[in-house]
Amino acid sequence: MKIGRYVSSSHNPIVNQSIESYLFDHYQAYDLILMVYVNEPCVVIGRHQNPWIEVNQERLKALGLPLQRRRSGGGTVYHDLGNLNFSFIYNRGRRTHEDNFKVIIEAVKSFGIHLEVNDRKDLCYRAFKVSGNAFYQKGNRMMHHGTLLVKTDFQSLWGLLSFDSSGFEQKGVRSVRSDVVNLSDINRDIDVKSLTQRIIDSFKGEDLGPIVAYDKTYASWQWLYGQTPAFKYRGRCDYQVSWGIITHIDGKEVNHKVAFGAEGGKYV
Numbered sequence: 001m002k003i004g005r006y007v008s009s010s011h012n013p014i015v016n017q018s019i020e021s022y023l024f025d026h027y028q029a030y031d032l033i034l035m036v037y038v039n040e041p042c043v044v045i046g047r048h049q050n051p052w053i054e055v056n057q058e059r060l061k062a063l064g065l066p067l068q069r070r071r072s073g074g075g076t077v078y079h080d081l082g083n084l085n086f087s088f089i090y091n092r093g094r095r096t097h098e099d100n101f102k103v104i105i106e107a108v109k110s111f112g113i114h115l116e117v118n119d120r121k122d123l124c125y126r127a128f129k130v131s132g133n134a135f136y137q138k139g140n141r142m143m144h145h146g147t148l149l150v151k152t153d154f155q156s157l158w159g160l161l162s163f164d165s166s167g168f169e170q171k172g173v174r175s176v177r178s179d180v181v182n183l184s185d186i187n188r189d190i191d192v193k194s195l196t197q198r199i200i201d202s203f204k205g206e207d208l209g210p211i212v213a214y215d216k217t218y219a220s221w222q223w224l225y226g227q228t229p230a231f232k233y234r235g236r237c238d239y240q241v242s243w244g245i246i247t248h249i250d251g252k253e254v255n256h257k258v259a260f261g262a263e264g265g266k267y268v
Helices: 013-026 057-063 097-109 154-161 192-202
Strands: 003-007 032-037 042-045 067-069 077-079 083-091 123-125 128-131 133-138 141-149 231-234 238-242 245-249 252-257
Touching: 003 192, 013 032, 013 067, 013 083, 013 141, 032 192, 057 154, 077 083, 077 154, 083 097, 083 192, 097 123, 097 141, 097 192
Parallel strands: 003 032, 042 067
Antiparallel strands: 032 083, 042 077, 083 141, 123 128, 128 141, 133 141, 231 238, 238 245, 245 252
């Protein structure tokens, strides 16, 4: 069984998503790969989510933070330098997500913190979520990636993900809000660097060489917003939106890209 591991030196969300995708698409000679990385502040939505419903777009713009859309499903998460991300890439039938969870659980356990997996595939400390996880499959290839809240800025997290989204009508995937806790609040000895080392030390595999990847698709409007399933917004006007394009306002046919919100005609 050929196993590889990769710790990204980049904090650029687009670079890390590009490297993750490159490993998934082009390193199929490896039966199993673990990638570990840390992103600069950004918001990451699931493959089938609506960024206007999930994210406070005005605050995101004001802070100058990027939005990212994953290849996998699942809910919206906030990344910053206090959040450690992991990605298991492997061949179907050779491994299970339970095997992946064991790697993370054992690494965290070495700090005296005992985590459990709940019904939504979150890693939790008692009643508090410390890790959200998502999954992706293409052919025989599988991806299981997740977050670990080590010392995340919760004020920024809730400021970006908590807002009034009434007026939206959509059948797409909505995030489930959970009570969260940082691992460093449970044990002050844990930080991103030390946890990264524990995870890597417990995962025996070949260190992969430098990987340079930047897929501009992941920074494009078409990927970030144009992949949004159809939805309606009822405010001062009634909007119908399909794949990021406003198609009707109060029943009148139009053709506009949505910018930072439908209310008040804020489109370009």
